[in-house]
Amino acid sequence: MTGLSSALSPADLLALFAQFLVLSLLAIGGAITTAPEMHRFVVTEHRWITDAQFTGSVAIAQAAPGPNVLFVAVIGWNVAGPLGALATMTGILLPSTVLSLWATRWGQARRDTLGVRAFTTGMAPLTLGLLLATGWLLAGPANGHPGAMLLVAATVLVTLRTKLSPMWVVAVGAAAGAAGFA
Amino acid sequence: MSLAGVAADPSKAADPLRQPASCGELFRVFNRMSLQGFGGVLAVAQRELVERERWMTREQFVETLAVSQVLPGPNIVNMSLVIGDRQFGLRGAFAALAGMLAIPLGIVLALTALYAEFASHPMVSGALRGMGAVAAGLVIATALKLLTTLKKSAMGLPLGIGFAAITFAAIALLRWPLVWVLVGLGSVAVATAWWRLGR
Numbered sequence: 001m002t003g004l005s006s007a008l009s010p011a012d013l014l015a016l017f018a019q020f021l022v023l024s025l026l027a028i029g030g031a032i033t034t035a036p037e038m039h040r041f042v043v044t045e046h047r048w049i050t051d052a053q054f055t056g057s058v059a060i061a062q063a064a065p066g067p068n069v070l071f072v073a074v075i076g077w078n079v080a081g082p083l084g085a086l087a088t089m090t091g092i093l094l095p096s097t098v099l100s101l102w103a104t105r106w107g108q109a110r111r112d113t114l115g116v117r118a119f120t121t122g123m124a125p126l127t128l129g130l131l132l133a134t135g136w137l138l139a140g141p142a143n144g145h146p147g148a149m150l151l152v153a154a155t156v157l158v159t160l161r162t163k164l165s166p167m168w169v170v171a172v173g174a175a176a177g178a179a180g181f182a
Numbered sequence: 183m184s185l186a187g188v189a190a191d192p193s194k195a196a197d198p199l200r201q202p203a204s205c206g207e208l209f210r211v212f213n214r215m216s217l218q219g220f221g222g223v224l225a226v227a228q229r230e231l232v233e234r235e236r237w238m239t240r241e242q243f244v245e246t247l248a249v250s251q252v253l254p255g256p257n258i259v260n261m262s263l264v265i266g267d268r269q270f271g272l273r274g275a276f277a278a279l280a281g282m283l284a285i286p287l288g289i290v291l292a293l294t295a296l297y298a299e300f301a302s303h304p305m306v307s308g309a310l311r312g313m314g315a316v317a318a319g320l321v322i323a324t325a326l327k328l329l330t331t332l333k334k335s336a337m338g339l340p341l342g343i344g345f346a347a348i349t350f351a352a353i354a355l356l357r358w359p360l361v362w363v364l365v366g367l368g369s370v371a372v373a374t375a376w377w378r379l380g381r
Contacts, residue, residue, distance in 0.1 A: 028361055031256045060297045063310050065217045066286025069256035074294050096255020103253055104264045118379055122372030123248040125342040128329050129349025135322035136354040148315040155319025170220040170316050177312020178305040
């Protein structure tokens with residue numbers, strides 16, 4: 001319950017792994033879309049970690065460099081140490097990796113057929129709408145905080161108008177936030 | 183008109199596309215990308231793959247992103263696999279994946295060990311909020327940049343913008359489940375594209 005590294009029996013570890021195997025195939029639109037289901041499993045049902053640990057896991061992965069899916073490893077780590085991280089990460093990656101490789105090869109071999117071209121042409125606008133929606137939802141916490149809203153707007157402008165590396169913008173954001181501006 | 187044919191289009195000679203020379207280069211570029219990706223790697227991926235390395239055009243990036251989003255699993259991880267696989271098969275796929283995950287995984291787990299001590303510090307939580315705001319801005323800017331690719335869509339710009347706007351409203355404002363939006367609106371969009379391409 002407290003997230004000590006030896007807290008889980010082998011059977012529990014296997015259950016954790018199996019749960020994330022299933023979640024992998026449900027994670028359309030990214031691993032974060034299955035976060036509510038992960039929360040239900042590790043916090044509500046099994047009480048392996050607390051609600052605060054769960055939220056902290058997502059926050060730390062957001063703040064660290066790398067893909068957002070790393071929050072899955074942090075959750076695993078908080079549940080059962082290195083073995084837990086191994087179980088959740090391989091669980092979330094294995095099925096989707098196999099499926100992605102298979103599907104992309106299937107599509108690549110038929111890329112000039114009407115069906116595949118219609119699929120990529122038709123889905124492209126949805127992809128962009130979804131990306132914009134993701135940005136919108138990420139900006140949610142900034143709503144009502146003038147400093148943070150200004151940071152969002154300034155980032156959009158700087159990114160569209162200059163070739164400045166995102167890392168510098170992130171650094172400015174972190175400094176502004178630490179100074180109490182956000 | 184074919185989106186799929188953009189890669190081989192010689193009229194693009196003004197800024198020719200490059201290709202990674204080896205699995206090692208794939209690893210390095212994806213690793214560099216990942217280490218710059220605070221609050222998500224997609225914005226950086228667009229910049230590195232399209233603007234800096236010139237491995238793909240904006241159109242190809244959107245096409246690859248569309249496939250990665252429709253497939254289950256983390257989008258950017260799927261994208262790494264797809265790009266790596268196209269270049270060097272399975273070895274390429276895993277080189278790109280390793281570049282994307284290995285070192286950031288070490289960093290995030292190290293931070294996890296430290297986090298418990300510093301989480302409640304107001305400067306730390308303030309910095310996290312500031313970085314969150316910037317991450318949101320980066321994603322919005324990337325989406326706006328990529329919207330220009332719809333000009334070249336076989337569906338035409340008005341229809342493309344229309345489908346993008348409906349998707350945005352359904353997910354961001356109405357909070358509909360993604361799966362239903364992709365299946366419902368997606369089939370309408372694909373059918374429209376089919377009809378346009380088939381004429």
